[in-house]
Amino acid sequence: MGPSVERRPPVMADVARLAGVSHQTVSRVLNDHPNVRAETRTRVMRAIDQLGYRRNLVARALVTKHSRTLGVVSFDTTLYGPASTVYGIEQAARDAGYFVSIVSLRTIDRAGVNDAIGYLAEQGVDGIVVVAPQRSAARALDDLPAGMPAVAVEGWHQGDVSVVSVDQVEGARLATSHLLGLGHETVWHVSGPADWLEAEGRCEGWRAVLTEAGRRVPDLLTGDWSPRSGYQAGKHLAAMVGDVTAVFVANDQMALGLLRAFTEEGVKVPEQISIVGFDDIPESEFFSPPLTTIRQDFGAVGRRSIDVLLRQIESSESLPHERLVVPPQFVRRGSTTGVR
Amino acid sequence: MGPSVERRPPVMADVARLAGVSHQTVSRVLNDHPNVRAETRTRVMRAIDQLGYRRNLVARALVTKHSRTLGVVSFDTTLYGPASTVYGIEQAARDAGYFVSIVSLRTIDRAGVNDAIGYLAEQGVDGIVVVAPQRSAARALDDLPAGMPAVAVEGWHQGDVSVVSVDQVEGARLATSHLLGLGHETVWHVSGPADWLEAEGRCEGWRAVLTEAGRRVPDLLTGDWSPRSGYQAGKHLAAMVGDVTAVFVANDQMALGLLRAFTEEGVKVPEQISIVGFDDIPESEFFSPPLTTIRQDFGAVGRRSIDVLLRQIESSESLPHERLVVPPQFVRRGSTTGVR
DNA sequence: CAGGGTTGTGTTAACGCTCACAGTTCTTGC
DNA sequence: GCAAGAACTGTGAGCGTTAACACAACCCTG
Numbered sequence: 147m148g149p150s151v152e153r154r155p156p157v158m159a160d161v162a163r164l165a166g167v168s169h170q171t172v173s174r175v176l177n178d179h180p181n182v183r184a185e186t187r188t189r190v191m192r193a194i195d196q197l198g199y200r201r202n203l204v205a206r207a208l209v210t211k212h213s214r215t216l217g218v219v220s221f222d223t224t225l226y227g228p229a230s231t232v233y234g235i236e237q238a239a240r241d242a243g244y245f246v247s248i249v250s251l252r253t254i255d256r257a258g259v260n261d262a263i264g265y266l267a268e269q270g271v272d273g274i275v276v277v278a279p280q281r282s283a284a285r286a287l288d289d290l291p292a293g294m295p296a297v298a299v300e301g302w303h304q305g306d307v308s309v310v311s312v313d314q315v316e317g318a319r320l321a322t323s324h325l326l327g328l329g330h331e332t333v334w335h336v337s338g339p340a341d342w343l344e345a346e347g348r349c350e351g352w353r354a355v356l357t358e359a360g361r362r363v364p365d366l367l368t369g370d371w372s373p374r375s376g377y378q379a380g381k382h383l384a385a386m387v388g389d390v391t392a393v394f395v396a397n398d399q400m401a402l403g404l405l406r407a408f409t410e411e412g413v414k415v416p417e418q419i420s421i422v423g424f425d426d427i428p429e430s431e432f433f434s435p436p437l438t439t440i441r442q443d444f445g446a447v448g449r450r451s452i453d454v455l456l457r458q459i460e461s462s463e464s465l466p467h468e469r470l471v472v473p474p475q476f477v478r479r480g481s482t483t484g485v486r
Numbered sequence: 487m488g489p490s491v492e493r494r495p496p497v498m499a500d501v502a503r504l505a506g507v508s509h510q511t512v513s514r515v516l517n518d519h520p521n522v523r524a525e526t527r528t529r530v531m532r533a534i535d536q537l538g539y540r541r542n543l544v545a546r547a548l549v550t551k552h553s554r555t556l557g558v559v560s561f562d563t564t565l566y567g568p569a570s571t572v573y574g575i576e577q578a579a580r581d582a583g584y585f586v587s588i589v590s591l592r593t594i595d596r597a598g599v600n601d602a603i604g605y606l607a608e609q610g611v612d613g614i615v616v617v618a619p620q621r622s623a624a625r626a627l628d629d630l631p632a633g634m635p636a637v638a639v640e641g642w643h644q645g646d647v648s649v650v651s652v653d654q655v656e657g658a659r660l661a662t663s664h665l666l667g668l669g670h671e672t673v674w675h676v677s678g679p680a681d682w683l684e685a686e687g688r689c690e691g692w693r694a695v696l697t698e699a700g701r702r703v704p705d706l707l708t709g710d711w712s713p714r715s716g717y718q719a720g721k722h723l724a725a726m727v728g729d730v731t732a733v734f735v736a737n738d739q740m741a742l743g744l745l746r747a748f749t750e751e752g753v754k755v756p757e758q759i760s761i762v763g764f765d766d767i768p769e770s771e772f773f774s775p776p777l778t779t780i781r782q783d784f785g786a787v788g789r790r791s792i793d794v795l796l797r798q799i800e801s802s803e804s805l806p807h808e809r810l811v812v813p814p815q816f817v818r819r820g821s822t823t824g825v826r
Numbered sequence: 827c828a829g830g831g832t833t834g835t836g837t838t839a840a841c842g843c844t845c846a847c848a849g850t851t852c853t854t855g856c
Numbered sequence: 857g858c859a860a861g862a863a864c865t866g867t868g869a870g871c872g873t874t875a876a877c878a879c880a881a882c883c884c885t886g
Contacts, residue, residue, distance in 0.1 A: 157872055168836045173874060181834055200631070204553060204610040205872035207544045209841050215587070215609070222573075229569040233562075236590045245609055247555070247587045250576045269555070269585055270544040291540070373772040399769065406772040429739065432713040432746040434774055497842055508866045513844065521864055545842035549871045 156197040165193035176201055207270060215245040216455065217266030220277040221254040225371070226427045227444060228277055231299060234448020235275055242456055247271060254278075259286035267291045273455045275299060280341050295458040297451045300344060308458070310451040310470040314344050317440040317474035318351025321394045321422040324438070324476060328420065328484040330392035332361045336379045336404065338396040339370045348396050348424060364390075369400045376403025384411035387418050391485055398423040398430045401437055405481075409434075420482035426475075435480035446472050496537040505533035516541055547610060555585040556795065557606030560617040561594040565711070566767045567737075567784060568617055571639060574788020575615055582796055587611060594618075599626035607631045613795045615639060620681050635798040637791045640684060648798070650791040650810040654684050657780040657814035658691025661734045661762040664778070664816060668760065668824040670732035672701045676719045676744065678736040679710045688736050688764060704730075709740045716743025724751035727758050731825055738763040738770045741777055745821075749774075760822040766815075775820035786812050 162169040167186060174182050175190040182190075193199075207213040216239050220228050236246045247269060249262040259276065263286065266274055273295035278284040284302035300311045325333045335352045338345030349366065356363045367382065369375030376395060383390050384407055395401040401423035408415055415421055415435055423430060426441035450470050458465055502509040507526060514522050515530040522530075533539075547553040556579050563569050576586045587609060589602040599616065603626065606614055613635035618624040624642035640651045665673045675692045678685030689706065696703050707722065709715030716735060723730050724747055735741040741763035748755055755761055755775055763770060766781035790810050798805055 159872085169872090170837080170874080171835060174835090177874085181832095183834060186834080198631075200604070200608050202548075202610065202872055203608050204544055204547045205841090206874070207841095208542075208548050208843085208872080209874045211841080213544060223563075223576075224566070224570050224573050226564070226566075230564050233564050233590055236563075236588060237592065240589065245587050245589075245605070247585050248576060249580065249585075250573055252577065264540070265585070268540050268543045270542065291538075373769055377772060402769055402772045406774055406776075409774045429713055429742055429769055432717060432742045434746060434749045436746075499842080509842090510844080510867080511865060514865085517844085521862095523864065526864085542842055545871090546844070547871095548842080548873085549844045551871080 156199045157202070158199075160197055161190065161193045161199050164197065165190045212272055213245075213270040214243060215247055215269070215271050216452070217263070217269070217271035217274040218246055218248045218277070219251065219259055219262045219266070219274065220248065221251045221279065221283065223248075223250045227425060227442070228279075230444035231277055231448045234445040235299075235452055236448075237445075238449040238452035242452065244272070244452075244456075254280055254283045256282050256286045259283045260289065263290060263294075267294060273297075273459045275451050275455060276301065278302075279344055281343060282341060284343065293464075295455055297455045297458070299447060299451050302343060306467050308454045308467040308469070310447055310454060311472065312442045312444075312447060312474050313471045314347025314474075315351035315354070317424060317442070318348040318394065319355050320474065320476045321424065321440055322352045322355040324478075325392040325394065325420060325422060325482065326355065326359055326361070328392070328482060330420065330485055332356060332364055332392070334364045334367070334383065334390050334393045336367045336369050336376060336383075336393060336395045336400055338400075339368065345396055348394075352394055369396070369403075371397050371399060373399045373403040373406070376400025377407045378403070380404035380407025381411065383419070384408055384413045387413050390419055392420045392422075392482075394422045394424075396424055398425045398427045398437060398439055401439070401481075402429070402433060405433055405437075416481050416483040422482060426477055431479065433481070438479045438482040439477050441475040441477050443472055443475070496539045497542070498539075500537055501530065501533045501539050504537060505530045552612055553585075553610040554583060555587050555609070555611050556792075557603070557609070557611035557614040558586055558588045558617070559591065559599055559602045559606070559614065560588065561591045561619065561623065563588075563590045567765060567782070568619075570784035571617055571788050574785040575639075575792055576788075577785075578789040578792035582792065584612070584792075584796075594620055594623045596622050596626045599623050600629065603630060603634075607634060613637075613799045615791050615795060616641065618642075619684055621683060622681060624683065633804075635795055637795045637798070639787060639791050642683060646807050648794045648807040648809070650787055650794060651812070652782045652784075652787060652814050653811045654687025654814075655691035655694070657764060657782070658688040658734065659695050660814065660816045661764065661780050662692045662695040664818075665732040665734065665760060665762060665822065666695065666699055666701070668732070668822060670760065670825055672696060672704055672732070674704045674707070674723065674730050674733045676707045676709050676716060676723075676733060676735045676740055678740075679708065685736055688734075692734055709736070709743075711737050711739060713739045713743040713746070716740030717747045718743070720744035720747025721751070723759070724748055724753045727753050730759055732760045732762075732822075734762045734764075736764055738765045738767045738777060738779055741779070741821075742769070742773060745773055745777075756821050756823040762822060766817055771819065773821070778819045778822040779817050781815040781817050783812055783815070 158169040158172045161172045223229050239246045251258050277299045278301040287307045288305050296307050298309045301309050322333050337349045367379045423437045423439035426439045430437040498509045498512045501512045560568050579586045591598050617639045618641040627647045628645050637648045641649050662673050677689045707719045763777045763779035766779045770777040
């Protein structure tokens with residue numbers, strides 16, 4: 147019946163017409179430009195919510211060349227660590243007025259990360275955070291699109307990109323020293339999978355402390371971060387009670403697996419074997435026994451990485467790349483005790 | 487020295503010039519339109535990667551009115567459930583060629599969800615998934631921008647928006663029936679916080695089974711999903727061993743808290759009290775004892791919700807809203823046993 | 827009350843792409 | 857060998873916004 151049945155969403159020009167001003171004035175009101183008469187401003191505002199107008203950020207991005215969107219590339223955001231980091235990133239970004247577009251990789255390799263970065267670049271993100279805990283993934287940062295601001299989280303410090311990470315080596319030192327300080331002859335280690343930078347860092351810290359103290363460095367056991375792999379390592383270690391009195395496990399989930407294996411084999415924790423984990427997942431405090439562990443402040447890592455990235459985006463020239471390190475924190479609970 | 491030092495990223499016109507064709511032909515190659523001579527196509531392709539050209543999806547979105555981006559609004563993506571759901575959503579979306587822009591709320595209320603939806607709408611998303619496990623949040627879906635395709639996950643089925651969820655009531659029935667089937671007189675319940683739809687559904691299923699079997703419905707205990715709240719409930723229940731022989735806990739994290747409290751109080755699981763959890767987080771299998779629980783297939787929920795949403799986006803007229811239910815799965819482990 | 831600045835507003839041209847349509851060239855059949 | 861159609865390619869406009877500039881109206885100050 148009416149002149150046009152199909153209703154398209156209102157645009158700036160519609161608001162302008164209704165308010166009796168030019169579209170540019172509407173734009174000025176929206177970007178709260180100073181030089182608009184108060185009376186005009188309210189007239190425009192009234193027109194805006196009369197029409198239910200929302201500005202089209204896509205059109206805006208086209209002309210300003212800024213989408214106010216950040217890209218995040220991560221791996222398996224189902225895990226507590228990545229999930230918390232991404233959460234921290236998202237919060238910090240939104241507080242700064244940015245959107246977050248996320249790509250969560252199933253498997254992580256250079257090609258995959260590169261693709262993801264490419265997609266995000268096409269989409270016009272202003273900067274990219276790569277949560278790149280593996281060597282192979284971190285290497286993908288070498289071929290970023292020219293001029294794309296980026297920051298690596300838990301990545302490698304080589305190459306010319308800023309990195310924000312928890313000090314893994316220090317965390318491992320805390321864990322290992324704690325156990326030696328309790329009087330244990332040496333400390334065993336169940337590490338994360340090869341190629342993971344975090345696994346390497348934790349292994350390095352553990353080995354360093356033992357070496358510095360002149361202790362025997364036992365054979366390394368390797369898991370894949372899963373409770374199951376910890377369980378398997380635990381079965382292996384349980385067979386060596388007496389020889390093994392202290393274990394530093396590279397994450398809390400594997401530590402849970404160890405705990406389970408020890409329970410099954412009748413090995414008492416901490417009486418016969420002390421265990422230290424890493425991460426401090428929310429569950430750790432309620433393991434039996436509650437787990438002594440190293441807390442990583444993932445939220446802080448996320449926030450810091452956004453700080454670095456935004457500084458890079460908002461300054462015109464390219465800043466020198468920095469390396470930010472968030473300290474880990476030792477959390478003493480019931481899974482460790484001194485030797486008799 | 488050169489004509490221009492400042493290098494701006496190449497655009498379609500640059501590619502066209504280099505390949506000796508019009509910008510439109512470049513566009514056709516990019517969108518693999520059929521009517522382009524093979525020779526022309528390769529010439530354009532060569533020009534594209536000679537210049538390192540990437541198309542500008544923002545400009546494309548401006549004219550097509552489709553950003554190929556989906557918005558996701560969620561609450562605390564640090565928790566295993568939401569994190570897994572969002573992961574499933576992201577995977578499914580990317581497989582379908584869509585980006586995902588995520589907004590993760592700190593606190594969840596109608597205003598917050600509304601704001602988030604507003605932001606996403608401005609940004610030009612083609613559709614929105616709201617992971618709205620609370621009544622208050624679900625209600626925000628009532629005032630969606632007109633014509634915006636949307637789907638609720640774990641939400642309320644009222645209002646005219648499609649909903650995808652795990653059948654919470656059925657899950658609770660499975661858990662409760664299992665315990666009754668083992669010969670327990672009745673089953674206690676530690677529920678999630680009020681206002682959470684999942685908590686309500688689980689409570690409803692539990693109560694229904696007890697009522698149908700003509701059993702006494704014990705006082706309800708309420709937690710907040712955290713292990714700590716489970717621990718507190720556990721302390722309370724431990725004081726009533728003998729009276730209490732079976733507990734259905736609304737999630738695995740709280741179940742862990744119960745387990746810890748029972749261990750401290752010397753209550754044996756499952757010998758004195760049987761426990762069933764909900765979620766099947768990766769840790770549950772390695773609790774002591776391994777937890778009998780109800781598995782939710784979060785990945786499936788994510789995928790299904792994207793299916794529904796894309797169908798809505800890609801069909802021009804508005805489809806009737808549907809209600810998709812993903813069945814839960816009972817997982818028997820060591821935390822439950824029959825009464826002597 | 828002339829002239830310089832400030833303040834408020836409008837006009838026009840991009841931004842980089844796709845769509846609609848108008849050409850052009852190549853097939854094909856008789 | 858030539859019309860008729862199919863296959864390919866080019867031209868121009870426009871998506872909704874901001875930037876740059878132009879211009880009007882108003883304030884001062886001397």
